Structures are given as structure tokens and as C-alpha cells.
Amino acid sequence: MTSYIKIPSHLTPSDPQGSELLARERSKATFDVNELTLALYGSEELSRFKKILKILESDPILDKSNIYYMGRTELFKYALRKDKRIIQLAATHKWNVDEFKIASRLVDMSGPYSIHQSMFLPTILGQGTEEQKRKFLNPAIRHEIIGCYAQTELGHGSNVQGLETTSTYIPETDEFEIHTPHLTAAKWWAGGLGRTANHSVVMARLITNGQDKGPHPFIVQIRDLTTHEPLPGITIGDIGPKFGFNTTDNGFMLFDHVRIPRFNMLSKFSKVTKGTGEYKNPPNEKLSYGTMVFVRSVIIFNAGLALARAATISVRYSAVRRQFVDKENPMILPNGQVVETAVLDYTMQQYRLFPVIAQAYAIYFTGEIITNLYKQYIDQSSRGDFSLLADLHASTSGLKSLTSDIAVDSIEDCRRSCGGHGYSNFSGFTRFYQDYLPNTTWEGDNYILTQQTARYIIHSKQQSEEFSLRSNESPTIFYMLRYLSNPSQKCTVISPSDFKNPEVQLAIYGYRAAYLIARAVDQIDNHKKSWNSMLVEINRISRAHCQYILVHNFILTLQPQTSDSMNEKRRILHNSPSLKTVLTSVCNLFALHTMEKNLSEFLESGYLSPKQSEMLRVQISESLNEIRPNAVALVDAFYLPDYLLNSALGRYDGKVYETMIEWASKEPLNGITLDINPYSEKLFRNDVKAKI
Ligand SMILES: CCCCCCCCCCCCCCCCCCCCC/C=C/C(=O)SCCNC(=O)CCNC(=O)[C@H](O)C(C)(C)COP(=O)(O)OP(=O)(O)OC[C@H]1O[C@@H](n2cnc3c(N)ncnc32)[C@H](O)[C@@H]1OP(=O)(O)O
Numbered sequence: 001m002t003s004y005i006k007i008p009s010h011l012t013p014s015d016p017q018g019s020e021l022l023a024r025e026r027s028k029a030t031f032d033v034n035e036l037t038l039a040l041y042g043s044e045e046l047s048r049f050k051k052i053l054k055i056l057e058s059d060p061i062l063d064k065s066n067i068y069y070m071g072r073t074e075l076f077k078y079a080l081r082k083d084k085r086i087i088q089l090a091a092t093h094k095w096n097v098d099e100f101k102i103a104s105r106l107v108d109m110s111g112p113y114s115i116h117q118s119m120f121l122p123t124i125l126g127q128g129t130e131e132q133k134r135k136f137l138n139p140a141i142r143h144e145i146i147g148c149y150a151q152t153e154l155g156h157g158s159n160v161q162g163l164e165t166t167s168t169y170i171p172e173t174d175e176f177e178i179h180t181p182h183l184t185a186a187k188w189w190a191g192g193l194g195r196t197a198n199h200s201v202v203m204a205r206l207i208t209n210g211q212d213k214g215p216h217p218f219i220v221q222i223r224d225l226t227t228h229e230p231l232p233g234i235t236i237g238d239i240g241p242k243f244g245f246n247t248t249d250n251g252f253m254l255f256d257h258v259r260i261p262r263f264n265m266l267s268k269f270s271k272v273t274k275g276t277g278e279y280k281n282p283p284n285e286k287l288s289y290g291t292m293v294f295v296r297s298v299i300i301f302n303a304g305l306a307l308a309r310a311a312t313i314s315v316r317y318s319a320v321r322r323q324f325v326d327k328e329n330p331m332i333l334p335n336g337q338v339v340e341t342a343v344l345d346y347t348m349q350q351y352r353l354f355p356v357i358a359q360a361y362a363i364y365f366t367g368e369i370i371t372n373l374y375k376q377y378i379d380q381s382s383r384g385d386f387s388l389l390a391d392l393h394a395s396t397s398g399l400k401s402l403t404s405d406i407a408v409d410s411i412e413d414c415r416r417s418c419g420g421h422g423y424s425n426f427s428g429f430t431r432f433y434q435d436y437l438p439n440t441t442w443e444g445d446n447y448i449l450t451q452q453t454a455r456y457i458i459h460s461k462q463q464s465e466e467f468s469l470r471s472n473e474s475p476t477i478f479y480m481l482r483y484l485s486n487p488s489q490k491c492t493v494i495s496p497s498d499f500k501n502p503e504v505q506l507a508i509y510g511y512r513a514a515y516l517i518a519r520a521v522d523q524i525d526n527h528k529k530s531w532n533s534m535l536v537e538i539n540r541i542s543r544a545h546c547q548y549i550l551v552h553n554f555i556l557t558l559q560p561q562t563s564d565s566m567n568e569k570r571r572i573l574h575n576s577p578s579l580k581t582v583l584t585s586v587c588n589l590f591a592l593h594t595m596e597k598n599l600s601e602f603l604e605s606g607y608l609s610p611k612q613s614e615m616l617r618v619q620i621s622e623s624l625n626e627i628r629p630n631a632v633a634l635v636d637a638f639y640l641p642d643y644l645l646n647s648a649l650g651r652y653d654g655k656v657y658e659t660m661i662e663w664a665s666k667e668p669l670n671g672i673t674l675d676i677n678p679y680s681e682k683l684f685r686n687d688v689k690a691k692i
């Protein structure tokens with residue numbers, strides 16, 4: 001890339017250098033970073049990760065050095081090129097789906113093919129018959145056809161039952177007719193639809209024999225495979241500039257009585273019979289919503305990665321950035337020189353950043369557990385057993401909502417913790433934050449999804465017989481019986497360090513969730529409160545329940561397990577006392593900091609007393625001290641390479657200032673000739689001049 005300004009090469013940052021500061025931090029760690037990385041990824045995934053990183057880093061098409069200076073159209077073209085390149089590399093190196101996912105994660109830019117991979121393929125895989133998979137899935141995997149997922153409409157997104165696009169069965173020709181009856185039925189937002197896709201999953205109301213069977217998925221070819229023009233009767237466009245996600249062409253689409261073969265209704269679960277138009281019910285009504293459950297589970301895992309990334313940038317930068325001399329405890333170099341204090345040493349900075357490290361680990365572990373639960377569901381459902389679906393839907397909905405909310409808030413907190421440089425694109429936060437933001441809205445708005453979780457829990461509580469039955473089976477609500485059976489219990493903490501006891505933590509979280517649930521049920525059942533009037537409480541219930549799950553899963557991950565049930569990752573963790581010690585501090589911080597942030601609910605239930613809440617704060621401060629020497633090592637363990645971070649502030653080598661000035665010198669604005677004379681005639685084009 002061209003440098004437009006020559007920077008004097010003899011200048012270096014004042015001592016100590018960033019690399020020296022980070023090296024010092026790393027030397028303080030009480031555990032082996034490589035060991036923790038292995039415990040997070042496992043040896044197989046880590047070696048694949050390293051192999052793929054090497055390929056991507058050295059590929060000129062996937063070079064990221066220019067992207068901070070690009071406008072939307074240029075960025076979109078870059079994203080298209082990089083999407084094509086990943087597909088070519090996947091073919092050359094024979095990557096499997098997991099390797100493809102690693103590459104996409106490292107290249108880190110949504111693109112025109114992203115929704116093809118994340119929603120179009122999974123929908124056909126999950127909802128298509130074997131014949132449909134042969135026809136659509138195989139060419140789609142080879143990217144011979146490119147698809148999108150068009151569910152949301154201009155007038156409806158959250159309310160899937162309210163979708164207006166129709167798909168009417170025509171027995172005479174054995175076809176469906178897809179139609180947009182109103183402007184509000186225009187498909188809107190579908191990623192990849194605007195300029196790229198030639199096929200789409202279209203969620204439309206199935207009408208057969210005059211009966212409306214509600215939204216179902218259909219495969220519709222939308223563009224000509226040779227000319228790439230929209231097919232007759234279909235109007236398509238890009239929806240225009242957005243808050244972020246501008247490397248993807250989100251589109252709109254209108255249908256004017258477009259015919260597709262009956263074969264194109266994805267029919268793994270429900271069918272329409274040739275000629276008679278008879279409708280065969282699915283085994284579970286909500287199976288056509290299956291792609292959303294899958295993507296929500298991925299969003300939970302991704303929230304952990306997003307937090308890890310935000311924490312890595314801000315913790316490393318805070319170790320390099322120095323401001324003021326802390327007179328009571330000055331930073332002294334080996335040569336005796338007193339220097340300004342690293343901002344990471346200020347307790348306020350620690351209080352802002354270390355909980356983000358803890359959130360990343362907590363959500364990462366729950367993400368793994370949910371991914372496994374999803375796999376278990378897929379396995380069982382392939383044998384016709386859908387019993388896990390209700391619980392999976394409830395937990396993925398609430399956790400998707402909670403974890404993406406946490407991530408959005410913490411990414412912004414981390415950005416702000418980097419001061420002014422956090423506002424520069426070179427921080428690595430700008431597009432990362434903008435592109436992460438829609439996770440709180442897509443795949444179900446976060447407030448709406450909490451209603452799904454709370455309703456499942458409330459129903460379970462209302463039907464107490466079924467509740468005790470379900471609570472034995474359900475991995476997510478078993479705690480409630482224990483606390484509901486004895487509502488006058490009190491928290492046993494008598495000194496701050498008692499808060500470190502996992503049993504105590506679980507009891508506090510369990511009691512608070514059970515209390516909120518019981519109170520809401522009382523309001524609904526005995527005071528006849530409407531659902532709408534209870535929405536704020538309902539949101540609280542889902543959050544309380546999901547926070548319990550996060551804490552429970554973290555504790556579970558650290559508990560000794562039988563060696564049979566342990567995979568390689570857990571074995572590494574359990575065989576290393578130093579890893580367990582540091583992660584126990586991280587787990588405590590997560591549980592206690594989250595408690596403090598929601599303190600009013602814990603106090604209100606009467607389980608925790610004001611005196612105990614004071615002790616809680618003392619213990620949080622203690623946990624921050626425990627984590628301090630390991631802060632940089634804990635983020636290093638996430639193993640997020642510079643190629644992914646693309647951040648001047650979060651570089652592994654700490655060369656923050658050298659990179660800032662080098663990247664600034666490449667700003668194209670520095671290279672253009674400007675006429676700054678306010679009276680210059682050249683400012684106006686002739687047509688504009690004529691109007692003056
Ligand atoms: C080399 C190989 C190359 C190949 C490469 C492959 C690479 C693969 C890579 C894959 C990687 C994946 C990565 C993913 C990354 C993530 C990026 C994602 C990008 C996403 C872009 C955005 C897309 C979208 O947003 S699509 C649109 C999403 N829309 C929504 O989510 C709408 C939200 N609304 C709803 O879901 C519903 O309307 C709802 C749930 C709010 C209400 O539904 P309802 O029908 O009105 O139902 P209700 O009356 O409330 O409930 C009735 C009953 O049904 C239960 N229920 C509801 N939903 C479900 C469900 N989904 N599943 C199961 N059960 C459900 C509900 O609980 C009720 O039950 P009962 O109470 O028992 O009656």
C-alpha cells in the first residue's frame with residue numbers, strides 16, 4: 001500500500017516500548033498460555049487453525065491492509081472477491097465444513113455469500129427431502145447456485161405468523177404460485193439477495209384447497225443463471241446503505257404471480273399431495289422454524305468469540321498505554337527510571353475490562369454446551385424424536401438474547417476503554433462493532449426472544465405436575481424445584497470469601513430466578529395480569545434464568561468429571577492445577593460481577609442482605625486482584641491472531657504507536673491535491689454554477 005507521507009524513520013516511542021511492556025505482562029502469568037489455548041480449542045482444531053491462518057495471511061487477495069480506507073462499493077467488491085477466494089482455497093486445499101468455517105472466521109468479513117453458507121445451505125439440509133437435497137444442496141455446496149434466505153418482509157419480521165407473501169397450490173399444473181399481495185409483503189433484508197443470489201429460500205404462507213397453512217419454506221430461482229437478470233415477475237434490488245454490514249448486499253424482492261414446481265416446497269416435515277393438494281402435517285408445527293434455532297445456537301457461540309476479540313484488543317492496549325504517574329505506587333523501570341503508569345494498573349480500568357474477559361470465557365463454555373445440545377437434538381430428531389426441541393428453543397432464544405446483548409455492550413465498553421484511539425478505525429473496533437450489532441436484532445429481536453424463554457418456564461411452573469416431570473429431564477430448569485420448595489431460605493454468606501463457593505453462587509442465582517418466576521406466575525394467575533402488562537418482568541425472568549445457565553455451565557466445566565466423559569480439552573484443563581486456579585478466579589468474577597450488575601433483583605428476593613452485598617463488592621475487588629497478573633495471558637490464550645484483529649491497538653507485539661502512524665500515512669486523503677481557496681471557482685461544476 002502507498003504511503004502518502006514520509007515519516008522520519010529515526011523516531012521510536014519513548015521507553016518502555018510496547019513490546020517490552022507486554023513481555024513483562026506475559027512473564028507475570030501464573031499458568032501456561034499454550035496449555036489454556038489447547039484446552040479451549042483442542043489440538044486438532046488448533047493445528048487446523050494454524051494451517052489455515054498461514055494460507056490466508058499470505059494470500060494477496062485476502063490482504064486486509066487496505067480495507068479501512070474503502071467506501072461501500074469498493075468494500076462490497078472486495079468482499080465478493082474474498083468470498084470467491086475462500087471458495088477457491090477450500091477447493092484447492094480440500095477443506096471440510098469446519099475448516100471452511102475457520103477460514104471465514106479469520107477473514108472476518110460478512111460477504112455476498114455469507115447467508116448462502118449460514119442459512120441457505122442449513123435450511124435445505126434441515127428441511128429438504130433426500131431428493132431435494134440432491135437437486136439443490138449439492139450444487140449449492142459447490143456454489144454453482146447461490147442462495148439467500150428471504151423471510152422478513154417490509155411490514156413484518158418478528159411476527160413470522162404475520163408474513164403476507166403467499167404460495168398457493170395450483171393443482172392443474174402441480175405448481176405453487178408465489179405472490180406479493182401488498183407493499184408490506186415485499187421481502188426485505190435478505191442478505192445476498194440485493195446483487196448476488198440466484199436462488200432463495202422464500203418463507204411464504206402455504207395456501208392449499210383454500211386453506212391457509214401458515215408460513216413454509218420454498219426454494220425459488222430468482223435470477224437467470226446466464227444473464228443474472230431477475231426472472232420474469234420478480235423485482236429485486238439492494239436495500240441501500242446500513243449502520244454496518246455493508247459488505248453484504250441485503251435486498252428486497254417482490255413477486256407477481258410467480259410459478260414454481262410443487263417439488264420446490266421443502267418437504268422433509270410437511271407435504272402437499274400432487275393433484276389433490278392435501279396437506280400432510282409436520283410432526284411438530286414449528287419444524288419449519290428450524291434454521292432459526294440453528295443460527296441462534298451459533299450466535300451464542302459467536303458472542304463468546306466477539307467478547308474474546310474485544311477483550312484482547314483493549315487489555316493489550318491498556319498494558320501498553322500509559323497515563324500519569326501513580327504517585328503511591330509508581331511504575332519503575334529496571335534502570336530505576338519512574339515512568340507513567342500503564343492504564344491497566346488503574347483499578348477502574350480493571351473493573352471495566354476484566355469482567356469482559358470473564359464473560360468471554362463464560363459464554364465460550366456455554367456456547368460449546370449448546371452446540372453439543374443442538375447436535376444431540378439433530379441426532380435424536382433424525383430418528384423421529386423431537387422431545388428436545390421445546391427446551392432447545394427456549395434456551396437458545398434466551399441465551400441468544402442475553403449473550404448478544406452482553407457482547408454488544410462490552411464491545412462498546414472495550415472500545416471506550418481505549419480512549420481516543422478507540423474511535424479510530426485502526427483500533428479494529430469500528431466495523432467489528434457495526435457488523436456485530438445486528439446480532440441483537442436478527443434471528444429474533446432480543447426482547448421478543450426473551451418472551452419465548454419466559455413462556456416456556458412459566459408454563460412449566462404453572463403445570464406443576466408436568467413441571468416436576470420436566471425439571472427432571474430438562475437440563476435448563478432443574479434448579480427451580482429446589483428453591484421454590486423453601487421460599488424462606490437465606491443466603492449463608494458470612495464473609496466475602498464465602499462468595500467464592502460455587503454452591504453458594506448457584507444457590508443465589510437459582511433462588512433469584514425462581515423468585516422472579518414465582519412472582520410472575522402469581523401476578524398472571526392470581527391477579528389476572530395480562531401478558532403485555534408483564535413484559536418487563538418477563539424479560540427479567542429470561543435473563544435471570546439464562547444468567548443461571550451461564551454460571552452453572554462455567555462451574556460445571558471446572559468441576560472434576562469422570563475421565564470417560566471428558567474430552568481432550570477438559571482433560572487438559574483438569575490435569576493442570578494452574579489452569580484450574582486461574583479459571584476459577586475468572587469464573588468467580590463472572591458470577592459475582594454479573595450479580596452486582598443485577599443486585600436489586602437479588603436483594604429484592606430477600607435471599608441476599610444489604611450487608612452481604614457489601615461483602616460481594618469486597619470479593620469482586622479481590623477477584624480483580626487475582627486476575628491482574630494474568631490479564632494479558634488470559635486474552636493471549638484466545639489465540640486471536642493479528643490477521644483477524646487487524647488492530648493497531650491490540651497487536652500481539654505491542655507496537656501500537658509505530659502502527660498508528662504508519663497506517664495514518666497511508667490514508668488516501670493525504671495523497672490528493674486540494675484547492676482550499678474559499679473563493680475558488682473550481683469548486684462548482686458548470687451546471688451548479690448556472691443555478692447560483
Ligand atoms: C466446503 C464446504 C462449503 C460449504 C460451506 C458451509 C459453511 C457453513 C457455515 C455455517 C456457519 C453458520 C454461521 C452462522 C453465523 C451467524 C450469522 C447469521 C446471519 C444472520 C442473518 C439474518 C437472518 C435473519 O434474521 S432471518 C429472519 C429471522 N427471523 C426471526 O428470527 C423471526 C423471529 N420470530 C420468531 O421466531 C417467531 O415469530 C416467534 C418465535 C417470535 C413467535 O412464533 P409464533 O409462530 O407466533 O409462535 P408462538 O405462538 O409464539 O409459539 C407457538 C409455539 O411454538 C414454539 N416455537 C416458536 N418458535 C419455535 C422454534 N423456532 N422452534 C421450536 N418451537 C418454537 C413456542 O415455544 C410455542 O410453544 P408452546 O408454548 O409449547 O405452544
Ligand SMILES: Cc1cc2nc3c(=O)[nH]c(=O)nc-3n(C[C@H](O)[C@H](O)[C@H](O)COP(=O)(O)OP(=O)(O)OC[C@H]3O[C@@H](n4cnc5c(N)ncnc54)[C@H](O)[C@@H]3O)c2cc1C
Nearest residue numbers: 149150151152156157158189190191438441442443444447
Ligand atoms: C443486518 C441485518 C440482516 C438481516 N438479514 C436477514 C436475512 O438474511 N433474512 C431475513 O429474512 N431477515 C433478515 N433480517 C431481518 C431480521 O430478522 C428482522 O429485522 C428481525 O427479525 C426483527 O424484526 P423486525 O425488523 O420486524 O422488528 P420489529 O418486530 O418491527 O421490532 C421493532 C420493535 O418492536 C418491538 N416489538 C415488536 N413486537 C413486540 C412484542 N410482541 N412485544 C414486545 N416488543 C415488541 C421490538 O422489540 C423492537 O424494539 C436482517 C436484519 C438485519 C438488521
